[in-house]
Amino acid sequence: MMDRLLRINMSAEGGPMVSTVPVGVYAGLGGRALTSAVISREVPPLAHPLGEDNKLVIAPGMLSGSVAAMSGRISVGCKSPLTGGIKEANAGGQPSQVLARLGYAALILEGKPKDGDLYKIFINKDGVKITPDSSLRMLGNYALVEKMKGEHGDKIACISIGPAGEMKMSAASIACTDIEMRPTRHAARGGVGAVMGSKGVKVIVLDDSGMASRAPKDPEKFKAANKAFVEGLKKHSVTGEGLPTYGTNVLANVINEAGGYPTHNFLWGRFPGVSLISGETQAETEIARGGVATHGCHRGCTIRCSGIYMDKEGHYLTKQPEYETVWAHGANCGIDDLDAIAMLDRLDDDFGLDTIEMGATIGVAMEAGLAKFGDAQAAINLIKEVGKGSPLGRILGNGAAVTGKVFGVERVPVVKGQALPAYDPRAIQGMGVTYATSTMGADHTAGYAVTANVLKVGGYVDPLKPEGQIELSRNLQIATAAIDATGMCLFIAFAILDQPETFQALLDLLGSFYGQPMTGDDVTALGKKVLTMERDFNERAGFSNKQDRLPEFFKKEKLPPHDTTFQVADADLDKVYNW
């Protein structure tokens, strides 16, 4: 059972104090629903994000730890040092399954160590052991995980921060190890790594030896539902062919063709070098060098949209960089060299940085004249400055908004302080609505679950109505919040969208696991509940509709090649949360 919360008070006299308590009021919640419930209920909204009153909540999804396919996402929640609002960032990798099998619905780090020590937390079936370990200080994630393997063997999963987290940079991520025990899967957005750093925790080592998978209440029905679910994913062209063959970067050519591929710090919508960095080219390169173009990020993944990227000599460099990463460090910075982009991805993973935030930051830095667009080596050097923690690196490591302010750049692509991802909202206006109004700051995944119409969230939306963009964004955000609670990968959404039997299989998975039937209405209610909690927290933290806006230049500057501006009215943006 996943019926306990593991609370660790890092402020306690005499060192960190562990308490294991029943889930209580949080019963039945998982993933984002649980992290946002804890933050909303327990963290003072005006608390300093790096202070003792903030909490870091790490929660597996509702189905994590079971044998349900695709259920390995883990959510990390806190008050964000980047946005100043509530934050949930999630990641793949192994830790979600392992933490869930250990029986914890969430691990909550509270307080702040008074001694400045850096700690390692080890959790297995016998309990929790917390030890200060100064030898870990400023280790990159790769070296850190190797050290943990040496100490605990290779059957563990790690949740860790790199130097960026220790330096409490607002772009710092939290790394999760993948199937090969590499720190390649990151809860990246919003500076969650800085909050872990403020708690003085370098690494959480999880060992589920001796623990069984979580058992469903109705094993037979669960088994049948899982089988139908997997079959549905495999037979769909996106989850069964497109994503496994080319990975998420398969989007590059298509978004570029649509004129929505932000280039040179959102100056243009097309990148001349896109075919050199596309998913198609990336997959061909990986295979030619002995890497892998079809690979899962956690056990139980059947889509396998990741891969392994080798350098020119055929040595491992990094996991297959995602679409967002290739865009952020590629087109956005004018770089058309896949090897350089892969190196930037490796450095981000090692230092523990959000690739989207760092790509956007370097784009702003290039606009400021710190480097020329297209200069790959200069971009690598800038990321290395962040890893070193030089004065320049400290600025860059705190994200695009800070960098823009320091260097006097007007065109800074952020909402609520968080950098926009790889879709220009002037070409795809509906995405702009989600960027502007998400509780998380600019976040492409906040409205990503294209299941809203299947779920009938908010009723049927007439695409011809002028307010359609608002309703679509609202419904997508509700559906996404619900899926984020399950621990399911958002990529399941396509098979659910097109195949009613696969959607039913997902509902049956949840229903048979918890022993009570689940309907689309239940999912919708959960999504609304999550968003309401998050919105409420942000309002108490001082947010108003003034923060639900895109930067001014998206309304003023036309985006080639379609020469469009963002045209959704502010009054309409204010309607997104009307339900």
Add this chain to the structure above:
Amino acid sequence: MIDPDHLYKADIGSANHLFLSLHDDFIPSFFSFLQKGFMIQAKVGCSVRSLLQDQFGISEAYMDHCIQTIFIDGKPVDDMDTTTVQDGSTLALSSAMPGLLGAALRRGGHYAPMRSQITHEKSKKTLEVKNGQMIIKLFNLTLRDLGPLFLDRGLWVEAEDLRVFFCKRSDNFWGGCSRARVDGGNVEPRQLPHFAWTGALIHLQLKAT
């Protein structure tokens, strides 16, 4: 990225014709040209469906199930039957794409309103069906599925791009090439990286062996 203006201005009449026989395994190495864009001659002024089905021989089932995303001149197309291709158009074909944006760009999809600002608008006038030139781009699974068809049929690419491509090929690649003919004359395949092309364009035709 291919520059359509540059390509259209080049004189097709002065293009060299390259016919290359090579092992099946090496056909995908030419896919980089297909995602960048290549030029073809076709009857234009017809619907997208007619172009794909009647002229390119693509089956109706493949069009309906596999070509989920279509662009004309960078604008997403919702209806293959009522959208016409014109002389000088750039037509891009893709299978269904992941993510919200993938859903938004799908033809006729539920989320199409999210990109209404850039959606391709139907032509209000009836176009004359005539011979013309257009750029085709193939993305993702359509590369694998339709790429060999177009390469077998023949297409125009820029000579400089092909020269750079040949210069980067390995011994393994050249070992898989059995025959090359340029403008009707036999050429040793390994000499292709150094061949003095006379035109700005090359009509490339591959024969898989």
